[in-house]
Amino acid sequence: MRLVPVFLWTPGPSRPTAWAVLAMAVWAGPSLAADPAATACEVRSLKGSAQWQQGARQGAVQAGLAVPAGMELRTAKGARLKLHCPDDSVLVMAEQSRLLVEHFESVAGQPRMASFMLKLGLLGQKVAPVAGGHWQVRTPSAVTAVRGTEFLVEVDGRQATQVHVLSGEVAVESREPPDGSAAASEPFSSKGVQAQWRGEAGPGIVLQPGQGGVRCQQGHSCAQGRRDEAALQRLQQRLALD
Numbered sequence: 001m002r003l004v005p006v007f008l009w010t011p012g013p014s015r016p017t018a019w020a021v022l023a024m025a026v027w028a029g030p031s032l033a034a035d036p037a038a039t040a041c042e043v044r045s046l047k048g049s050a051q052w053q054q055g056a057r058q059g060a061v062q063a064g065l066a067v068p069a070g071m072e073l074r075t076a077k078g079a080r081l082k083l084h085c086p087d088d089s090v091l092v093m094a095e096q097s098r099l100l101v102e103h104f105e106s107v108a109g110q111p112r113m114a115s116f117m118l119k120l121g122l123l124g125q126k127v128a129p130v131a132g133g134h135w136q137v138r139t140p141s142a143v144t145a146v147r148g149t150e151f152l153v154e155v156d157g158r159q160a161t162q163v164h165v166l167s168g169e170v171a172v173e174s175r176e177p178p179d180g181s182a183a184a185s186e187p188f189s190s191k192g193v194q195a196q197w198r199g200e201a202g203p204g205i206v207l208q209p210g211q212g213g214v215r216c217q218q219g220h221s222c223a224q225g226r227r228d229e230a231a232l233q234r235l236q237q238r239l240a241l242d
Helices: 191-197 229-238
Strands: 002-010 018-026 041-047 050-054 057-060 072-075 080-084 090-093 098-105 112-126 133-138 142-146 150-155 161-167 170-174 205-207 214-216
Touching (some): 072 080, 150 229, 161 170
Antiparallel strands (some): 072 098, 090 112, 098 112, 112 150, 133 142
């Protein structure tokens, strides 16, 4: 909501006409300077074009756009979009990607709680290290959890997920294990990933730098492959903002 001046003509008692100015709160699209407490991240830069959607509302993305929980961003062909979050974490969306901000809380002195849903495309992240809380990225076939790290997540047209780590650690788990159990139907509901972070045995994989990426397919367990430097460089090039 923003305050927009609306000019109304009213008859005055001493003059035939008089103007009164009324500031009315009207919806004029997402705010470019929203309350930080209610904002997940902010679009810091955009190359090409992108669209936002929140409920029945939608529009073109602009630099400075506040992105609250519940908003989905979609990048067009050839586009790149950079998000900066209140905790100084950074996300970069490659072209033809779809990202939903499911939940974000980052208040000084309290654990950070962040959850994103990557529906399609490639997402690069540099997650600022903080004490406690959760940072999760879910996809149609996997859920990842980190504390502070730099990693890439990609979802292809068949809903398969690939995860690569550049620094730190990422716990990865299938959203639909072959045993039929539900790994993560809602944000922060993945018991296997959380068990990994507690140092307990779990169905997930903890991925570290220098290791091969993890691939997850719907209805299957996640599997770790060999590291492919050329493929990793191609992914990073797709996220370049230059």
